[in-house]
Amino acid sequence: MVHPRRIVMLVQNGVTGDSRVQKEAESAAAAGYEVVLLGASPSGRAEEWALGGATVRLVPVDRVFDRRRHQMRRGWLRSPLAYPPGPLASYRHRQARAWRADLDTDRARGASALSLAPREAAYRAFWAWTGLRRKATRRLEADRAAAAGRVDRLAASFWKAAMGDRAWRRLDPALWDLELSFGPVVDALAPDLIHANDFQMLGVGARAKLRAAAAGRDVKLVWDAHEYLPGMKSWKHHPWWKEAQLRHEREYAPHADAVVTVSDTLAEMMRERHRLPALPEVVMNVPDTSGGVERPEPGLRERCGIGPAVPLMVYSGAPLEQRGLHILVEALPALPDAHAALVVSYPHWRYVKRTQERAAELGVADRVHVLSYVPHRQVVPFLAEADLGVIPIHHWGNHEISLITKFFEYSHARIPVVVSDVKTMSELVRTTGQGEVFTAEDTADFTRAVTAVLDDPERYRKAYAERVPLDEWTWDGQAKRLTGLYGRLLHG
Incomplete structure:
Protein backbone atom coordinates (compact mmCIF):
# COMPACT_ATOMS: atom_id res chain seq x y z
CA MET A 1 0.00 0.00 0.00
CA VAL A 2 1.34 3.43 -0.97
CA HIS A 3 0.88 6.03 1.73
CA PRO A 4 -0.02 9.61 0.72
CA ARG A 5 2.68 12.23 0.87
CA ARG A 6 2.55 14.29 4.06
CA ILE A 7 2.43 18.07 3.97
CA VAL A 8 2.97 20.14 7.11
CA MET A 9 1.72 23.71 6.89
CA LEU A 10 3.04 26.33 9.31
CA VAL A 11 1.34 29.56 10.33
CA GLN A 12 2.08 31.87 13.25
CA ASN A 13 -1.55 32.58 14.18
CA GLY A 14 -4.43 30.59 15.64
CA VAL A 15 -5.73 29.43 12.20
CA THR A 16 -9.43 30.19 12.79
CA GLY A 17 -9.26 33.76 11.44
CA ASP A 18 -6.98 32.95 8.50
CA SER A 19 -9.09 31.95 5.51
CA ARG A 20 -6.08 31.53 3.23
CA VAL A 21 -4.35 28.82 5.24
CA GLN A 22 -7.64 27.04 5.88
CA LYS A 23 -8.46 26.89 2.17
CA GLU A 24 -4.92 25.77 1.34
CA ALA A 25 -5.09 22.94 3.88
CA GLU A 26 -8.52 21.76 2.74
CA SER A 27 -7.54 21.87 -0.93
CA ALA A 28 -4.30 19.96 -0.38
CA ALA A 29 -6.18 17.29 1.57
CA ALA A 30 -8.83 17.08 -1.18
CA ALA A 31 -6.00 16.51 -3.68
CA GLY A 32 -4.95 13.37 -1.80
CA TYR A 33 -2.21 14.64 0.50
CA GLU A 34 -2.04 13.98 4.22
CA VAL A 35 -2.13 17.50 5.64
CA VAL A 36 -1.30 18.75 9.13
CA LEU A 37 -1.74 22.50 9.67
CA LEU A 38 0.27 23.76 12.65
CA GLY A 39 -0.71 27.09 14.20
CA ALA A 40 0.16 28.97 17.39
CA SER A 41 -2.26 28.40 20.26
CA PRO A 42 -3.71 31.71 21.55
CA SER A 43 -4.83 29.97 24.75
CA GLY A 44 -1.45 28.44 25.55
CA ARG A 45 -2.97 24.94 25.37
CA ALA A 46 -2.48 22.29 22.70
CA GLU A 47 -5.61 21.89 20.57
CA GLU A 48 -6.56 19.74 17.58
CA TRP A 49 -9.50 19.47 15.20
CA ALA A 50 -10.41 18.36 11.69
CA LEU A 51 -10.64 20.85 8.84
CA GLY A 52 -12.15 19.08 5.86
CA GLY A 53 -9.70 16.26 5.25
CA ALA A 54 -6.86 18.08 7.01
CA THR A 55 -5.84 18.11 10.67
CA VAL A 56 -5.27 21.35 12.55
CA ARG A 57 -2.97 21.36 15.58
CA LEU A 58 -2.36 24.43 17.69
CA VAL A 59 1.05 24.49 19.36
CA PRO A 60 1.63 26.36 22.65
CA VAL A 61 4.37 28.96 22.15
CA ASP A 62 6.36 29.94 25.23
CA ARG A 63 7.26 33.61 24.65
CA VAL A 64 10.52 33.74 26.60
CA PHE A 65 12.68 35.71 24.17
CA ASP A 66 10.39 38.73 23.78
CA ARG A 67 12.89 40.43 26.09
CA ARG A 68 16.36 40.76 24.61
CA ARG A 69 19.41 39.60 26.54
CA HIS A 70 20.56 43.06 27.57
CA GLN A 71 17.12 43.68 29.11
CA MET A 72 17.84 40.87 31.55
CA ARG A 73 21.00 42.52 32.85
CA ARG A 74 21.28 45.03 35.66
CA GLY A 75 21.96 48.59 34.50
CA TRP A 76 24.89 49.32 36.78
CA LEU A 77 26.31 52.14 34.66
CA ARG A 78 23.17 53.28 32.92
CA SER A 79 20.96 53.53 36.01
CA PRO A 80 22.69 52.39 39.23
CA LEU A 81 19.57 53.00 41.36
CA ALA A 82 17.34 50.76 39.26
CA TYR A 83 16.37 47.38 40.66
CA PRO A 84 17.73 44.32 38.88
CA PRO A 85 15.42 42.63 36.34
CA GLY A 86 12.95 40.35 38.03
CA PRO A 87 10.38 40.54 40.81
CA LEU A 88 12.38 42.58 43.35
CA ALA A 89 10.88 45.99 42.44
CA SER A 90 7.34 44.65 42.79
CA TYR A 91 8.27 42.85 46.00
CA ARG A 92 9.65 46.04 47.60
CA HIS A 93 6.55 47.99 46.60
CA ARG A 94 4.24 45.46 48.21
CA GLN A 95 6.51 45.27 51.25
CA ALA A 96 6.09 49.03 51.71
CA ARG A 97 2.30 48.74 51.35
CA ALA A 98 2.21 45.96 53.93
CA TRP A 99 4.25 48.14 56.33
CA ARG A 100 1.75 50.98 55.80
CA ALA A 101 -1.17 48.62 56.48
CA ASP A 102 0.50 47.40 59.70
CA LEU A 103 0.99 50.97 60.94
CA ASP A 104 -2.64 51.85 60.14
CA THR A 105 -3.82 48.78 62.01
CA ASP A 106 -1.81 49.67 65.15
CA ARG A 107 -3.14 53.22 64.98
CA ALA A 108 -6.70 51.86 64.78
CA ARG A 109 -5.98 49.77 67.88
CA GLY A 110 -5.25 52.94 69.80
CA ALA A 111 -1.45 53.21 69.61
CA SER A 112 -0.30 56.77 70.26
CA ALA A 113 1.33 58.94 67.63
CA LEU A 114 4.40 59.21 69.87
CA SER A 115 4.88 55.46 70.11
CA LEU A 116 4.41 55.06 66.35
CA ALA A 117 6.69 57.96 65.39
CA PRO A 118 9.96 55.97 64.99
CA ARG A 119 8.25 53.31 62.85
CA GLU A 120 6.41 55.98 60.86
CA ALA A 121 9.69 57.76 60.11
CA ALA A 122 11.37 54.51 59.09
CA TYR A 123 8.41 53.68 56.83
CA ARG A 124 8.49 57.08 55.13
CA ALA A 125 12.22 56.73 54.47
CA PHE A 126 11.70 53.23 53.06
CA TRP A 127 8.79 54.41 50.88
CA ALA A 128 10.80 57.33 49.49
CA TRP A 129 13.88 55.18 48.82
CA THR A 130 12.00 52.33 47.12
CA GLY A 131 9.91 54.83 45.16
CA LEU A 132 13.04 56.47 43.85
CA ARG A 133 14.44 53.11 42.83
CA ARG A 134 11.16 51.99 41.23
CA LYS A 135 11.04 55.21 39.21
CA ALA A 136 14.61 54.61 38.04
CA THR A 137 13.66 51.01 37.16
CA ARG A 138 10.68 52.10 35.06
CA ARG A 139 12.79 54.68 33.24
CA LEU A 140 15.51 52.12 32.52
CA GLU A 141 12.98 49.58 31.24
CA ALA A 142 11.36 52.20 28.98
CA ASP A 143 14.73 53.32 27.61
CA ARG A 144 15.77 49.75 26.89
CA ALA A 145 12.41 48.93 25.28
CA ALA A 146 12.73 51.96 23.00
CA ALA A 147 16.39 51.14 22.23
CA ALA A 148 16.91 54.86 21.67
CA GLY A 149 20.00 55.35 23.81
CA ARG A 150 23.48 55.76 22.46
CA VAL A 151 24.63 52.40 23.83
CA ASP A 152 21.63 50.71 22.13
CA ARG A 153 22.42 52.28 18.77
CA LEU A 154 26.06 51.26 19.08
CA ALA A 155 25.09 47.71 20.01
CA ALA A 156 22.72 47.39 17.05
CA SER A 157 25.35 48.73 14.66
CA PHE A 158 27.95 46.33 16.03
CA TRP A 159 25.78 43.23 15.70
CA LYS A 160 24.67 44.13 12.18
CA ALA A 161 28.26 44.69 11.07
CA ALA A 162 29.63 41.62 12.84
CA MET A 163 26.88 39.11 12.01
CA GLY A 164 25.29 40.30 8.76
CA ASP A 165 21.95 38.62 8.15
CA ARG A 166 22.51 36.40 11.20
CA ALA A 167 22.16 39.51 13.40
CA TRP A 168 18.43 38.83 13.85
CA ARG A 169 19.50 36.49 16.65
CA ARG A 170 20.49 39.56 18.67
CA LEU A 171 18.01 42.07 17.26
CA ASP A 172 14.89 39.91 17.79
CA PRO A 173 15.62 36.62 19.57
CA ALA A 174 11.83 36.12 19.91
CA LEU A 175 12.02 34.38 16.53
CA TRP A 176 13.62 31.49 18.44
CA ASP A 177 10.40 31.05 20.44
CA LEU A 178 8.68 29.88 17.25
CA GLU A 179 11.54 27.52 16.42
CA LEU A 180 11.71 25.97 19.88
CA SER A 181 7.94 25.42 19.94
CA PHE A 182 7.28 24.30 16.35
CA GLY A 183 10.59 22.67 15.38
CA PRO A 184 10.24 19.45 17.42
CA VAL A 185 6.63 19.03 16.27
CA VAL A 186 7.62 19.34 12.61
CA ASP A 187 10.47 16.87 13.06
CA ALA A 188 8.17 14.32 14.71
CA LEU A 189 5.69 14.54 11.81
CA ALA A 190 8.47 13.79 9.27
CA PRO A 191 6.82 15.62 6.37
CA ASP A 192 7.61 15.24 2.69
CA LEU A 193 6.85 18.92 2.12
CA ILE A 194 6.70 21.94 4.41
CA HIS A 195 4.50 24.90 3.47
CA ALA A 196 5.69 27.88 5.54
CA ASN A 197 3.29 30.80 5.61
CA ASP A 198 4.84 34.25 5.82
CA PHE A 199 8.26 35.47 6.83
CA GLN A 200 8.54 34.34 10.46
CA MET A 201 7.66 30.70 9.75
CA LEU A 202 10.11 30.60 6.84
CA GLY A 203 12.97 30.06 9.29
CA VAL A 204 11.12 27.27 11.09
CA GLY A 205 10.52 25.48 7.80
CA ALA A 206 14.05 26.00 6.48
CA ARG A 207 15.72 24.67 9.62
CA ALA A 208 13.43 21.61 9.63
CA LYS A 209 14.36 20.97 5.99
CA LEU A 210 18.08 21.20 6.83
CA ARG A 211 17.74 18.82 9.79
CA ALA A 212 15.87 16.34 7.61
CA ALA A 213 18.59 16.50 4.95
CA ALA A 214 21.24 15.82 7.60
CA ALA A 215 19.25 12.73 8.58
CA GLY A 216 19.07 11.53 4.96
CA ARG A 217 15.52 12.68 4.16
CA ASP A 218 14.61 14.94 1.24
CA VAL A 219 11.99 17.50 2.34
CA LYS A 220 10.71 20.20 0.01
CA LEU A 221 10.03 23.71 1.30
CA VAL A 222 7.36 26.03 -0.09
CA TRP A 223 7.45 29.59 1.20
CA ASP A 224 4.12 31.42 1.00
CA ALA A 225 4.84 35.17 1.14
CA HIS A 226 1.61 36.93 2.09
CA GLU A 227 3.13 40.40 2.25
CA TYR A 228 6.12 42.37 1.02
CA LEU A 229 8.12 42.71 4.20
CA PRO A 230 10.04 45.93 3.35
CA GLY A 231 6.72 47.73 2.78
CA MET A 232 5.00 46.43 5.90
CA LYS A 233 4.34 48.35 9.09
CA SER A 234 6.15 46.81 12.07
CA TRP A 235 4.09 44.52 14.27
CA LYS A 236 6.04 45.63 17.33
CA HIS A 237 7.04 49.13 18.44
CA HIS A 238 10.75 48.44 18.59
CA PRO A 239 13.31 49.98 16.22
CA TRP A 240 15.15 46.67 15.80
CA TRP A 241 12.14 44.48 15.03
CA LYS A 242 11.71 45.08 11.31
CA GLU A 243 15.43 44.97 10.58
CA ALA A 244 15.57 41.61 12.35
CA GLN A 245 12.72 40.21 10.23
CA LEU A 246 14.35 41.43 7.02
CA ARG A 247 17.65 39.76 7.90
CA HIS A 248 15.91 36.56 9.01
CA GLU A 249 14.01 36.45 5.70
CA ARG A 250 17.18 37.00 3.67
CA GLU A 251 19.04 34.24 5.52
CA TYR A 252 16.41 31.56 4.88
CA ALA A 253 14.86 32.57 1.52
CA PRO A 254 17.52 30.64 -0.46
CA HIS A 255 16.37 27.38 1.16
CA ALA A 256 12.87 27.54 -0.36
CA ASP A 257 12.35 25.10 -3.24
CA ALA A 258 9.44 27.24 -4.45
CA VAL A 259 7.82 30.53 -3.50
CA VAL A 260 4.10 31.31 -3.54
CA THR A 261 2.61 34.77 -3.19
CA VAL A 262 -0.66 36.66 -3.55
CA SER A 263 -0.35 38.92 -6.59
CA ASP A 264 1.57 39.36 -9.85
CA THR A 265 3.07 42.62 -8.61
CA LEU A 266 4.34 41.04 -5.42
CA ALA A 267 5.70 38.05 -7.34
CA GLU A 268 7.90 40.36 -9.44
CA MET A 269 9.06 42.27 -6.36
CA MET A 270 9.92 39.05 -4.51
CA ARG A 271 11.91 37.67 -7.45
CA GLU A 272 13.92 40.87 -7.69
CA ARG A 273 14.48 41.24 -3.93
CA HIS A 274 15.68 37.67 -3.35
CA ARG A 275 17.10 36.98 -6.85
CA LEU A 276 14.80 33.99 -7.15
CA PRO A 277 15.53 31.58 -10.04
CA ALA A 278 11.83 31.49 -10.98
CA LEU A 279 8.86 33.82 -10.66
CA PRO A 280 6.78 32.88 -7.59
CA GLU A 281 3.51 31.07 -8.20
CA VAL A 282 0.60 33.46 -7.70
CA VAL A 283 -2.22 32.06 -5.54
CA MET A 284 -4.72 34.81 -4.83
CA ASN A 285 -6.68 34.69 -1.59
CA VAL A 286 -10.11 34.67 -3.20
CA PRO A 287 -13.35 33.13 -1.84
CA ASP A 288 -14.21 29.47 -2.27
CA THR A 289 -17.44 29.43 -4.29
CA SER A 290 -17.22 25.80 -5.40
CA GLY A 291 -20.39 24.66 -3.66
CA GLY A 292 -19.15 24.77 -0.09
CA VAL A 293 -20.73 28.13 0.77
CA GLU A 294 -22.80 28.05 3.97
CA ARG A 295 -25.41 30.58 5.05
CA PRO A 296 -24.66 31.91 8.55
CA GLU A 297 -27.32 31.81 11.23
CA PRO A 298 -27.98 34.39 12.51
CA GLY A 299 -27.08 36.68 9.62
CA TRP A 473 -11.60 35.45 -8.71
CA THR A 474 -12.51 31.99 -7.38
CA TRP A 475 -10.54 29.63 -5.19
CA ASP A 476 -10.97 26.55 -7.38
CA GLY A 477 -8.47 27.82 -9.95
CA GLN A 478 -6.08 29.06 -7.28
CA ALA A 479 -6.14 25.69 -5.51
CA LYS A 480 -5.19 23.92 -8.73
CA ARG A 481 -2.15 26.20 -9.04
CA LEU A 482 -1.08 25.30 -5.51
CA THR A 483 -1.59 21.55 -5.76
CA GLY A 484 0.04 21.57 -9.18
CA LEU A 485 3.11 23.12 -7.58
CA TYR A 486 3.09 20.45 -4.87
CA GLY A 487 2.91 17.76 -7.54
CA ARG A 488 5.89 19.15 -9.46
CA LEU A 489 8.00 19.32 -6.30
CA LEU A 490 7.07 15.90 -4.93
CA HIS A 491 6.67 13.85 -8.10
CA GLY A 492 8.90 15.63 -10.58
Missing part, protein backbone atom coordinates in the same frame (compact mmCIF):
# COMPACT_ATOMS: atom_id res chain seq x y z
CA LEU A 300 -25.27 40.01 9.67
CA ARG A 301 -28.32 42.23 10.13
CA GLU A 302 -29.84 40.03 12.80
CA ARG A 303 -26.58 40.14 14.77
CA CYS A 304 -26.63 43.94 14.44
CA GLY A 305 -30.28 44.03 15.53
CA ILE A 306 -31.43 46.01 12.49
CA GLY A 307 -33.95 45.48 9.70
CA PRO A 308 -33.40 45.16 5.94
CA ALA A 309 -34.13 48.84 5.20
CA VAL A 310 -31.42 50.29 7.49
CA PRO A 311 -28.33 51.50 5.55
CA LEU A 312 -25.43 49.28 6.65
CA MET A 313 -21.75 49.59 5.84
CA VAL A 314 -19.38 46.78 6.83
CA TYR A 315 -15.67 46.48 7.52
CA SER A 316 -14.30 42.93 7.64
CA GLY A 317 -10.73 42.18 8.62
CA ALA A 318 -7.99 42.58 11.19
CA PRO A 319 -8.48 45.54 13.59
CA LEU A 320 -5.19 47.32 12.98
CA GLU A 321 -4.92 51.09 13.12
CA GLN A 322 -3.28 51.30 9.69
CA ARG A 323 -6.36 49.55 8.29
CA GLY A 324 -8.30 52.72 9.18
CA LEU A 325 -11.60 51.20 10.33
CA HIS A 326 -12.16 54.02 12.84
CA ILE A 327 -13.15 56.27 9.93
CA LEU A 328 -16.51 54.45 9.79
CA VAL A 329 -17.24 55.74 13.29
CA GLU A 330 -15.98 59.25 12.57
CA ALA A 331 -18.34 59.51 9.58
CA LEU A 332 -21.51 58.34 11.34
CA PRO A 333 -22.57 61.78 12.69
CA ALA A 334 -22.79 62.95 9.06
CA LEU A 335 -24.64 59.74 8.05
CA PRO A 336 -27.59 59.93 10.46
CA ASP A 337 -29.45 56.85 9.20
CA ALA A 338 -26.46 54.54 8.64
CA HIS A 339 -25.03 51.79 10.85
CA ALA A 340 -21.50 50.35 10.81
CA ALA A 341 -20.64 46.68 11.34
CA LEU A 342 -17.02 45.98 12.29
CA VAL A 343 -16.42 42.27 11.68
CA VAL A 344 -13.00 41.76 13.22
CA SER A 345 -10.66 38.93 14.15
CA TYR A 346 -9.88 40.28 17.63
CA PRO A 347 -12.83 42.23 19.10
CA HIS A 348 -11.04 42.58 22.44
CA TRP A 349 -8.01 44.47 21.08
CA ARG A 350 -7.37 47.93 22.48
CA TYR A 351 -7.82 49.64 19.11
CA VAL A 352 -11.34 48.21 18.84
CA LYS A 353 -12.14 49.37 22.38
CA ARG A 354 -10.84 52.87 21.57
CA THR A 355 -13.02 52.93 18.47
CA GLN A 356 -16.06 52.00 20.57
CA GLU A 357 -15.16 54.69 23.11
CA ARG A 358 -14.96 57.22 20.29
CA ALA A 359 -18.39 56.13 19.07
CA ALA A 360 -19.76 56.85 22.55
CA GLU A 361 -18.14 60.31 22.53
CA LEU A 362 -19.79 61.07 19.20
CA GLY A 363 -23.17 59.78 20.37
CA VAL A 364 -23.30 56.99 17.76
CA ALA A 365 -22.50 53.94 19.92
CA ASP A 366 -25.93 52.43 19.20
CA ARG A 367 -25.09 52.42 15.48
CA VAL A 368 -21.71 50.67 15.80
CA HIS A 369 -21.73 46.86 15.96
CA VAL A 370 -18.54 44.94 16.74
CA LEU A 371 -18.84 41.34 15.57
CA SER A 372 -16.55 38.32 15.46
CA TYR A 373 -15.48 36.44 12.33
CA VAL A 374 -17.65 33.72 10.87
CA PRO A 375 -16.19 30.54 9.30
CA HIS A 376 -14.64 31.28 5.90
CA ARG A 377 -17.32 29.36 4.00
CA GLN A 378 -19.94 31.72 5.46
CA VAL A 379 -18.15 35.01 4.80
CA VAL A 380 -19.63 35.89 1.40
CA PRO A 381 -23.34 35.39 2.26
CA PHE A 382 -22.71 37.07 5.63
CA LEU A 383 -21.29 40.21 4.00
CA ALA A 384 -23.92 40.22 1.25
CA GLU A 385 -26.50 41.61 3.70
CA ALA A 386 -24.60 44.94 3.89
CA ASP A 387 -25.24 47.86 1.56
CA LEU A 388 -21.53 48.46 1.00
CA GLY A 389 -18.12 47.14 2.02
CA VAL A 390 -15.38 49.48 3.24
CA ILE A 391 -11.60 49.22 2.73
CA PRO A 392 -10.21 52.35 4.43
CA ILE A 393 -6.53 51.35 4.56
CA HIS A 394 -3.80 53.96 4.90
CA HIS A 395 -0.89 54.58 2.55
CA TRP A 396 1.71 51.90 3.35
CA GLY A 397 3.94 50.09 0.88
CA ASN A 398 2.06 46.80 1.06
CA HIS A 399 -1.32 48.50 0.84
CA GLU A 400 -0.39 50.17 -2.45
CA ILE A 401 0.36 46.89 -4.26
CA SER A 402 -2.27 44.54 -2.84
CA LEU A 403 -5.69 43.30 -3.76
CA ILE A 404 -6.53 42.21 -0.24
CA THR A 405 -8.82 39.40 0.84
CA LYS A 406 -11.78 41.55 1.82
CA PHE A 407 -11.81 43.15 -1.65
CA PHE A 408 -12.54 39.76 -3.22
CA GLU A 409 -15.01 38.88 -0.46
CA TYR A 410 -16.99 42.09 -0.97
CA SER A 411 -16.91 41.49 -4.72
CA HIS A 412 -18.31 37.97 -4.47
CA ALA A 413 -20.95 39.30 -2.08
CA ARG A 414 -21.79 41.72 -4.94
CA ILE A 415 -21.93 44.75 -2.69
CA PRO A 416 -20.51 48.13 -3.72
CA VAL A 417 -17.09 48.90 -2.27
CA VAL A 418 -15.69 52.14 -0.86
CA VAL A 419 -11.90 52.06 -0.95
CA SER A 420 -9.16 54.51 -0.05
CA ASP A 421 -6.94 55.81 -2.84
CA VAL A 422 -4.21 53.20 -2.44
CA LYS A 423 -2.80 52.52 -5.89
CA THR A 424 -3.78 49.02 -7.04
CA MET A 425 -7.26 48.75 -5.54
CA SER A 426 -8.36 52.27 -6.39
CA GLU A 427 -7.29 51.85 -10.01
CA LEU A 428 -9.25 48.61 -10.30
CA VAL A 429 -12.38 50.07 -8.69
CA ARG A 430 -12.28 53.05 -11.03
CA THR A 431 -11.97 50.63 -13.97
CA THR A 432 -14.79 48.28 -12.95
CA GLY A 433 -17.11 50.92 -11.49
CA GLN A 434 -18.03 48.64 -8.59
CA GLY A 435 -17.61 51.37 -5.98
CA GLU A 436 -16.20 54.73 -4.98
CA VAL A 437 -12.67 55.88 -4.14
CA PHE A 438 -11.91 58.37 -1.35
CA THR A 439 -8.78 60.09 -0.08
CA ALA A 440 -7.22 57.95 2.66
CA GLU A 441 -7.76 59.27 6.21
CA ASP A 442 -10.11 62.02 4.95
CA THR A 443 -13.40 61.65 6.83
CA ALA A 444 -15.24 64.24 4.75
CA ASP A 445 -14.26 62.55 1.49
CA PHE A 446 -15.12 59.15 2.93
CA THR A 447 -18.56 60.47 3.86
CA ARG A 448 -19.00 61.76 0.30
CA ALA A 449 -18.13 58.35 -1.16
CA VAL A 450 -20.48 56.46 1.17
CA THR A 451 -23.32 58.90 0.45
CA ALA A 452 -22.82 58.46 -3.30
CA VAL A 453 -23.14 54.68 -2.97
CA LEU A 454 -26.17 54.80 -0.67
CA ASP A 455 -27.92 57.26 -2.97
CA ASP A 456 -27.63 55.00 -6.04
CA PRO A 457 -26.51 51.47 -5.08
CA GLU A 458 -27.76 49.80 -8.27
CA ARG A 459 -25.35 51.87 -10.34
CA TYR A 460 -22.46 50.08 -8.62
CA ARG A 461 -24.08 46.64 -8.30
CA LYS A 462 -24.61 46.61 -12.06
CA ALA A 463 -20.82 46.44 -12.51
CA TYR A 464 -20.79 42.86 -11.17
CA ALA A 465 -22.85 41.69 -14.11
CA GLU A 466 -20.96 43.71 -16.70
CA ARG A 467 -17.32 44.45 -15.80
CA VAL A 468 -16.11 42.57 -12.70
CA PRO A 469 -14.33 39.26 -13.58
CA LEU A 470 -15.77 37.22 -10.72
CA ASP A 471 -15.19 33.93 -12.56
CA GLU A 472 -11.44 34.58 -12.40
